[in-house]
Amino acid sequence: MHYVSAEGLTKSYGINPLFKNISFHINEGDKIALIARNGVGKSTLLRILAGAETPDSGKLWIHKDVTVALFEQDPKFDEYKSVLENIFHLQHPVIKAIRAYEAAVEAEDGARIAETIDVMNELGAWEFEAKVKQILGRLNIHHLQHRVSDLSGGQRKRVALAKTLIDLGFEHQHTLLMMDEPTNHLDVEMIEWLEHYLSAENVTLLLVTHDRYFLDAVCDEIWELERENMYVYKGDYENYMEKKAARIESEQASIDKARNEYRKELEWMRKQPKARTTKSKSRQDNFYDIEAKAKQKIEDAQLQLQMKMNRLGGKIIEMKKVYKSFGDLVILKGFDHTFSKGERVGIIGKNGVGKSTFLNILQQLEPADSGKINVGETVVFGNFSQQGLVIKEDMRVIEYVKTFAESFPLAKGGSLSAAQFLELFLFPPDKQYTYLSSLSGGEKKRLQLLTILFRNPNFLILDEPTNDLDLPTLAVLESFLSEYQGCVLIVSHDRYFMDRLVDHLFVFEGEGAVRDFPGNYTQYRIWLKEQEDKGNAVPVKQQQQPVKEAVAETPAPVAKKKMSFKEKREFEMLEKEMPQLEAEKQAVAEKMSAGNLPFDELSKLSARMQEITDLLEEKEFRWLELSEMTE
Structure with missing residues (x-):
């Protein structure tokens, strides 16, 4: 079944076109990933398809039997209603019955439970209720009577995701589900569950994501918005990168050929008399087409990261017998570790086990209950936090950067002005005078990264750095970090990002236990699966008792060719x-x-x-x- 057709869609904000004359089709069962740099129109295109915005020109046709559902980065709620009321907002009879049943169970009201059970029986709603329970359980959503206005950002995102997935089961039979960065604020187990759920469901999907493992697991087609155009690639992310490189090479060769022809035709034009024949008039018209093609530029501007790192001495950070608790919640219980130069550590664990608290203790922003934390005199922290940009008032981008310094020293000598440094981070002169409030989420993240590197840190702490960053920027950040000489501590749910960069993991297992695992995330999951297959329950151990045997038992991830x-x-x-x-x-x-x-x-x-x-x-x-x- 044909769901959507678009012809010649164009959208601009002011003088800046996001996309121009793009056309595409979506059929039932398609699973498509939409990728582009931040600020070039991914979210805008989704909102146009959802009817929340209108294009400047072009035609958009959506089948009358198709329902379009949009999961946005900044979900909208009825703030003063409960989680239960927001999730079960549809007036479908089964939804109403489940909402009443869940409310009665949470209130422990026996009479109401009996009444709602009768209604559930009449509607045959128990299978749907089991599915709802699975979604709520997997996304760790409890306390359904709490008001949405009291939730944290991560909790709001999970509630919005649950609402979207539950609606999907009760909405119209034919639904186009559009999701804008659905994996933000989910822990790794939730992400793995979601990718399996979306792969197994018979759903038509248009997805914006920076998570490359998630993209490959869920989607089989990639759309890229670039230079106002849309390019379509079948297959996975690796295939997209190969095909894109071939396309750019082909385009460049075509432009080079047009330039050679242009030089010849330009000489002919200069020699021609004013009186034109029909034949020469045709050649003259063709000249302008060649000129336009010859003057094309393939702008594949890349974020450039280069910095003069402060010297890192022999003593970096020592943590000895560190304890930390919040009431009954134990974060650290006798944690020991001495950081060495160039160490790259990944931090993983479920939401709420204290990863961010650990980072604050490490930087001495928050006191430990007991133990010693000795930080070397030469250590300069660079903290890329989930909090984002911290500003007292709205100001222009260039003004904000100058509050840190007027110039920036480079690794190879010399320095750059604040304006030049901004251009390296893909903020051209016109963008530098934009107010911070007008930047997209990804542009704010890029600016936050800039202000951190501006201080030349030698101990980088990255707390969910991949959220809201586009894939091209992530690729450059990964390359920069792989060459970075200082220490790097990464908290991330992006498995691809973690696999590329870390040497070992601190696995927060709960109850104050932190396992020091010698390997990356994929290797840890392989080891964990091997323990389960052997019937060994993975014991909760203290960090100072690392998994020694894992070195021998954890091979590099290799795809099996044949079944044993x-x-x-x-x-x-x-x-x-x-x-x-x-x-x-x-x-x-x-x-x-x-x-x-x-x-x-x-x-x-x-x-x-x-x-x-x-x-x-x-x-x-x-x-x-x-x-x-x-x-």
Whole structure:
């Protein structure tokens, strides 16, 4: 089924065109990633498709039976209503029944629970309720009666995501789901669950994301907005990079050819008499076409990162027997570590286990309960925090940068003025006089990075640096950090970014335990899976007891070409078990819908429905992994 057609769409803000005369089509089942530099119109295009903005010109056709759902970076809520009311906002009978049931359960009101169970039975809503519980559980959404206005930024993002996914199950049968950076503020386990959920669901998707593993897992087509045009690439991110490089090379060769022809035609034009023949008039018209092509420029401006790092002495940071708690929440319990020059550490763990608190303690912005933290005299911190730009009042970009310094020393000698340094960060002169409030989220992140490097730090702390940064900027940041001589500490849910840069991990496991794992994120997940396959529960250990055996047991991630005998047997068992679980799920749903069961039995069936749903999800994911191996 054909969902969307666009012809000649154009959109500008003032004199700056975002895109010009772009055309595209979306069909049912398409899963498309939209990528571009910050500020060139990704979010605007999504809002145009959602009907929240209008193009300057062009035609947009959306099938009358298609519902367009947009998950935005800055979600909109009814601030004074509860989480429950915002998530279950649709007036669909099943949604209304689930909303009433969840409210009764949270209030522990036995009479209301009995009433809502009757309604749930009549509507056969238990399977939907199990799916809703799965979404809320996976996104760690509890306390449904809390007001949305009291939530943190990360909690708001997760509630908005839950609302979008639940709506997807109850909206019109044909839905185009558009998602703008859905992985921001999710921990790694949530991201992995979401990519599996979107891959398994029969959903038509247009996705903006900076997470390359997520992009490859979910999408099979990439659209790029560049130089006011749109380019379409089939396949994964690696294929896109190869095809883009070939396209730019081809375009450059075509421009070079036009320039050679232009020089010849220009000489002919100068020699021609004023009276033109029909033949020469045709050649003259053709000259202007050649001239336009010859004067094209392929501007592939790259963010440039270069800095003169402050000298880092022999003593960097020592943390000895550090303890930190907030009431019953234990963050650190006897943490020990001595940082060495050039060390690159990744920090992972679920939301709320104290990663950001650890960074504050390290920088002595927050006191530890006990223990010693000795920071070397030569250490200069550069803190790229989730807080973003800190400004007392709105000001122009150039004015803001000059509050730090008028000039910037370079690694190879010499210095740059604030204006020149801004140009290296892709802020041209006209953009430098823009007010900070007018910048896009990604441009603010880029400016934040600039102000940190302006101070020449030798110990970089990056707390979720990939949020809101575009893929081209991320690629340059990765290259810069890979050559950086100082220490780097990274908290990130971007697995690709982490894999490229870190030497070892601090894994925050909860209850104050921090595991020092010698490897990157993918290697850690492989080790974790091996422990599970062996039936070994991974014990919670203190940081000073690192996983020594992991060095030997953790190979570099290599795709398997053939299934082993054990894997073939597992694959065959999965193909038998999955239909059995589906049949049991159907039988449980029918029992729950019968309407004649006591509350205790209904509760047991509801719990079993959740278990079956989780089991099916796990087995489907494993089946997909095995099915991709060649026999």
